[in-house]
Amino acid sequence: MAEPNNRQQTALGDVAARQLAIATRTVPQMKKITPRWLTKLLNWVPVESGVYRLNKVKDEDNVEVDCSSRDEHEIPHTFVDYVEDPREYNLSAVSTLLDVHTRVSDLYSKPYNQISEQLRLVIETVKEKQESELINNSEYGILSSIHNSQRIKARTGAPTPDDLDDLLTKVWKEPGFFLAHPFTIAAFGRECTRRGVPPATISLFGSQFITWRGIPLIPSDKLPIEKGKSSIILLRTGEARQGVIGLFQPGLPGEQTPGLSVRFMGINDKAIASYLISLYCSLVVLVDDAVAVLEDADITKYHEYKY
Numbered sequence: 540m541a542e543p544n545n546r547q548q549t550a551l552g553d554v555a556a557r558q559l560a561i562a563t564r565t566v567p568q569m570k571k572i573t574p575r576w577l578t579k580l581l582n583w584v585p586v587e588s589g590v591y592r593l594n595k596v597k598d599e600d601n602v603e604v605d606c607s608s609r610d611e612h613e614i615p616h617t618f619v620d621y622v623e624d625p626r627e628y629n630l631s632a633v634s635t636l637l638d639v640h641t642r643v644s645d646l647y648s649k650p651y652n653q654i655s656e657q658l659r660l661v662i663e664t665v666k667e668k669q670e671s672e673l674i675n676n677s678e679y680g681i682l683s684s685i686h687n688s689q690r691i692k693a694r695t696g697a698p699t700p701d702d703l704d705d706l707l708t709k710v711w712k713e714p715g716f717f718l719a720h721p722f723t724i725a726a727f728g729r730e731c732t733r734r735g736v737p738p739a740t741i742s743l744f745g746s747q748f749i750t751w752r753g754i755p756l757i758p759s760d761k762l763p764i765e766k767g768k769s770s771i772i773l774l775r776t777g778e779a780r781q782g783v784i785g786l787f788q789p790g791l792p793g794e795q796t797p798g799l800s801v802r803f804m805g806i807n808d809k810a811i812a813s814y815l816i817s818l819y820c821s822l823v824v825l826v827d828d829a830v831a832v833l834e835d836a837d838i839t840k841y842h843e844y845k846y
Contacts, residue, residue, distance in 0.1 A: 566651055572663050575670045576757045579744065580716060581785040581822075582777040583797060589630040591786050593823055595622045628679060630788055630819040633668050637661050637814045641806060658801060658814065665799070665818050671761040673785065673822050674718075681718075681772060681783065682832065684824045689831040696837040698727040698771055700736060703751045706773040709831035713780050714754055718772040721758040724749065726838040727771070733842045767839040775829045782829040786821040 584591070596602075596619055603615040637657055644653045674681050689709050693702050698719075707714060719727070728749060731738050738749040738756075748755040754773070762769055775782035787798030794800050798820050804813035824830055 564650060567656055567660060569660055569663065571667060573667065573670075573760060574744070574746070575666060575759075576744070577670050577673060577718060577759055577761075578666070578785070580757065580776065581673075581783065583785045583787050584778060585789040585797075586630065586786050589788055589819065591628040591821070591823060592625050593628065593825065594625045595826075596620065597622045628786060628821050628823055630786060630821050631672065631676065631679065632817055632819050633665050633672065634815065634817040635661060635665060636804065637816060638811050639814070641810045641812055644812070654812075654814075658816070661816055662795070662799065662801075665816055667761075669818055669820055670759065673820070674759065674761045675763065676822075679821050679823070681774070681822065681824070681830060682770070684822070685772075685830055685832050686827040689827060690834055691831070692834055693836045696835075697730050697840040698723060698833060698836040698838075699730045700727075700734065700751065702833050702836070703727070703771070703773075706771065706831050706833055707752060707754070710773045710775055710828060712828065713775050713782075715774050715776045715782065717751070717754060717756045718759055718762065718774065719756055720760060720762040720764060720769045720838070722764065722838045723762070723769045723771060723836055724756050724758055726836065726840065727751075727756065729840070729842060732844070764838065767837060768835050769838055771833040771836060773831050773833075778825065780829075781825045783822065783824050786823060788819045791817075791819070 598620060601617075602619055603617040605615050639654050639657055647653055672680060675683075677683050691702070691705050691709070693699070694705075703717065706717070728738065738751055739753075740747045741750050741753075741755050742748075743755060748757060750756065756771075762772075776784065778784055789797065791798070791800040793802040799816070799818045802815045802817075804815050806812045
């Protein structure tokens with residue numbers, strides 16, 4: 540005989556009990572947030588009035604010097620000439636307006652402040668956009684700033700140790716790091732495994748990175764992938780090394796971090812408060828041989844390993 544479905548409850552149930560319980564909450568999580576290693580590894584230079592002038596030497600091969608000798612031959616006269624119309628870089632702004640209803644921030648800000656959390660997530664998104672612009676911006680991004688003489692093609696399609704060695708011949712003066720999409724780094728790792736030369740690893744910022752010839756391969760998902768192909772960039776960084784540098788404007792009103800400001804814009808007649816988030820930045824390649832790129836690296840190639 541079937542048992543009745545409406546059994547009488549003999550103790551307090553879970554659903555009702557939870558009405559008196561306090562759940563442990565997290566701050567809002569967002570998958571889009573990445574480590575943004577590039578912005579950590581660049582040297583950042585403050586600029587005045589949002590402008591950076593890059594001065595170069597003209598006809599540098601014409602600067603003459605002589606090794607001393609014992610006779611009385613004439614020492615050469617020389618001078619260093621400068622380019623008369625140097626390029627100037629203007630800071631670019633990554634900006635957005637955050638709107639928060641005052642009713643929401645007044646009533647629902649415990650245990651976490653609604654305005655603080657909204658600002659945190661929007662700032663993270665702005666910084667993600669900053670890293671993308673540093674790589675892809677058509678005016679100052681790394682990929683568009685690489686001289687044609689510093690561009691090479693993958694020899695066999697997939698990114699190989701030989702290809703990275705070729706990059707090192709292009710940026711041989713104190714190379715800092717390779718920059719590539721995680722899928723591209725994985726493709727390079729497969730080629731190393733196939734050759735029996737597994738790359739060594741290094742610890743940076745508390746994380747592990749694979750290396751080639753002692754130079755770390757830094758991942759960034761901002762490098763584009765088109766039709767299964769991507770690029771690997773090799774950089775030298777810093778003003779003292781005549782490398783690649785980032786630019787920012789110091790002393791902004793409402794400055795939160797270097798180059799980033801948050802300003803309250805007021806409350807409108809719908810009781811919505813607005814906040815302006817602005818991040819000012821740019822990037823400069825000081826000399827041509829500070830950066831090189833391996834183009835058209837096939838990241839879809841896999842191998843069958845036999846043991």
